[in-house]
Each structure stands twice: as structure tokens, then as C-alpha cells.
Amino acid sequence: MTTATASKSSPRPQTLEELRALTVDIRRGNTNLSLGGKALGVLSRLVDTPEQTAVRTISELADGLGINPSTLTRLAKRLGYGGFGDFQDIFREAISDDGRYFYSRQAGRLISIKEDADEEIHVFEKLAAESKNNIDGFLAQLDGTELRAAADRLAHARRVRVYGVRQFHAFASFLTYGLAMLRSDVSLLDAPRLGEAEGLAQLEPADVLVVASCAPYTRNVAEVAALGARRGLDVIAVTDTRSSPLVPPARHAFLVPHASSFFSNSMGAYIVFCEGLLNIVARTLADGAIDALAEREALIRDLRIEIDRD
16 A cells, blocks of 8 residues: 655545545544544554445444444544545445455355364364455555565665564564575564664664564564654555554555454464465566575585475
């Protein structure tokens, strides 16, 4: 998603993309319209799940968000719409006309869960269905132009550093490993464990910093993203909603849902997104990627890292 600065005053959004852009502008203070933190969080969740916002009743949406239906009506009017129905029409038009919402309209294609399955198998089937839902959620929001631009920076920037902690350390490591197979000077921001300040000090303007976190957000990841942007780094954020603190400092932000019955944040959709992004980087590098992979294979052979299959 693009994060270009908008004008200080915005007319009532006429499309879903305009509504999404307004959500980011409110978060950044780039518009005269202001919303409370709770209202902005509700708006972010609505624009990040347009298929649900389009088809559910106001009561169903309110129940899912843990708010009163009147809150949605007030939000719609605050944004310049006549009422919630007027506001909801933006979402209905978006999913009916936009091919990216094919998966949402074809909800019956989601993995089915057999009610008579063994309880243990049911756990896996439920998680699989939820991960599929999350993948559909980020597919509906992808923008080819943004993906190409981010992939180009990841392919050609002088240096790339990736930062994620706690559960997202695994995501950061996976992205770093895959990207380092394709190009040089890629690493975790704090790989030597000398601290985030030392890692940022090694970077120069136009280097790339990838940050990843989702609710509940890790404070120092958000602070590193903001500081990186102020230092002229190209920040790429992988997070969950437009109300995420990682979105304002990001040049490119990609939103990946994580709702599931897993006792922590579900990472399945994040890994799928990461694999797709790496494939686009490889395609961007073209012959350079093939050469880098061939060199990696030669090193693996020479060091006898893998067990022979013969």
C-alpha cells in the first residue's frame, strides 16, 4: 500500500482505496479530520476486512468488533456519509467490481471442517481454514505496483536489514535467509546482539529496513521503524492493520491478518506472504538471482553441508 502524504483536507471518500488512504492520513495527522483511538481502530478493521464489512449487518459487525451499533453509525457520519448504509455501499461496490475479492465472494471454497472428525484432527483442520482465511485477507489487499516497488528496493538497495522480535524474530530470520540467497549485504538488524542503535548506525539513507510486528505491537520495533524513517532509510513494514504504528513511517506497508484459534498470533499467512515477496525479488534480479543461487549451491557442495541422496 502506498503511504504518500495527502492534502490536509479530504472530501468524503468515494472508493475503498480512498477510504483506506484516509485511514492512514488520519493516523499520520495529514488531514483535518480526527478520530479517537478506538474509532480509528474500528475504521482500520473495517477497511482491512472489506468482504465482511460489505455483507454483514450493522449488528453483526458491532458484535464482532465488541462495540455498540450506534458507534458505527456515528463513525459513518463523522466520515461524511449519511449513515451506516451509505458507508457500507463503498464496501459492497468494491467487492462486487474488484477481481481481487474473488476469494471473498467464493467463500464456499474455503477449507471445510468436518464436524465428525477426531478432535485432534479438528484442531488442524480449524487452523488450516483460518490460515486460508488470513491468506485470502492479504491477497484482497495486495497492490502489484507496491509489490514491484518494494521488491525493487529489496533487490537493488545497497544494504538490507530486517527487524522483528519475539514471535516475529522467526519471520525476520526466514526473510533474511531467503533474501541472502539472492543478493549480498542482507542481515538481521541486531544479528551481532550489539543493540538496535549499533545496527541503525551502520545504515545510510536509501538503505532498506524491513520491520515486522502485529498486535500487540512490540514497542521497540515501532520505535526503530520511526527512527529509521527519520534517518532516511526506506522502511518496508509487514504488519496487520492500517492502525498499526509501523504504517506511518513506512514507504511500503503490507497488511497480513492473523486471526485464528492458535494461542498466539498465527504466522501461516505471514510465511506465505514472505515466500511470495521473495519470488518477486528473484524475478526482479533475473539472471543475478540465478547466479547467486548457483554460487550458494557450489558452496553447499564444497562444504558437504547436505547429506548425499545417492
